[in-house]
Amino acid sequence: MLIVLNYAGVVVFAATGALAASRKQLDLIGFLFFAAITGVGGGTLRDLILGQVPVFWVREPAYIVVCVVTAIVVFFTAHLIEWRYRLLIWLDAVGLAAYSVMGAALGLAASGSPTIAMVTGTLTATCGGVLRDLLAEEPSVLLRPEIYISAALAGAGAFTAAEAAGLPSYASSAAGFGVALALRGGAIQYGWTIPRYRSRPGRNADDALKKR
Template sequence: MDQIIFLDYAGVAVFAATGALAASRKELDVIGFLFLAGVTGVGGGTFRDLILDVPVFWVQNHDYLLVCAAIAVAVYFSAHLIESRYRLLLWLDAVGLAAYCVFGAWKGLVVTGSAMVAIVMGMLTATFGGILRDILSGEPSVLLRPEIYVTSAMAGAVTFTVLDIAGLPLLLSAAPAFLVAFAIRGGALRFGWS
């Protein structure tokens, strides 16, 4: 748990940053930054926990909300310095996707013991924050972009689940799965895979 919780914070933080960047693109005020950072940062994990019928993670541990708030404020004061906010948003989204598909699969597996539910939870956790961000900020859903998106989340969740069930230690299941997901999504962004 202690080893993989890092992925959870990483996912929340980078998704929160993408929400804040979306707020910046829409020229919202600082509270709009907080709101979109919060919804994007914890949205996917919230649905995951509701569906798994476990306590919602950020109600249990407020640190996640503080992370979102800190990121939102930091982006608010620095976003104007960034050359291409949308490009950065997409790359951070790729990191969050990779972190969250692994963490979601891990939590799904721990709670239900089912590989299939684990994979679905990984995909859902990884994609719903970004979907909420796109809906709320009025952008076309990242889901509909030509580049491979859900595929990379699925690949990461499947990789983790297979390795974990095969009996590998947590880190040796999580690290390759993260890399698989990020490599696929990053390749799609970099080389225009579709």
């Protein structure tokens, strides 16, 4: 289950990296570079922080091959797609959900601490996209008005809570994945937000979520 999630995360994030390269009109090697950076970036940071080195794609080079194939497919098909940015955003949502569970699972296994599991889940899920936007000089997903980091945190939190409740691993993974994807999907489709900082915030995050 975790291996499936990891490959799913790599493929969809690699595709978003390649789509960013297509928006910048780079060459094929540029597509490969952005696909690889985005596909394995979050997981690389996670492995470094947890001290699991060499990082996962050095131990298992198939992940790199997956990024290369994804980049090539996108290079030769992206021009067929009218709604490229929308596709990028939705693939990013799937990758975010997959990686929030993966990151939390590995963080929990390595540290035993639910706090750390939620941090590594959130970091793994968001850092690939952050890196992609930073290097492609695109507006950062971090600063978008709708729910993004929150979805990753909620997914990691749901997984960690389900594990603590003794659910089997596939159920916890499905719970985390579902929560993250539902929140981020709602944010994309319906513009869900939680209250942002203003001079007088006055309300709290839970109220606003219920009101929608």
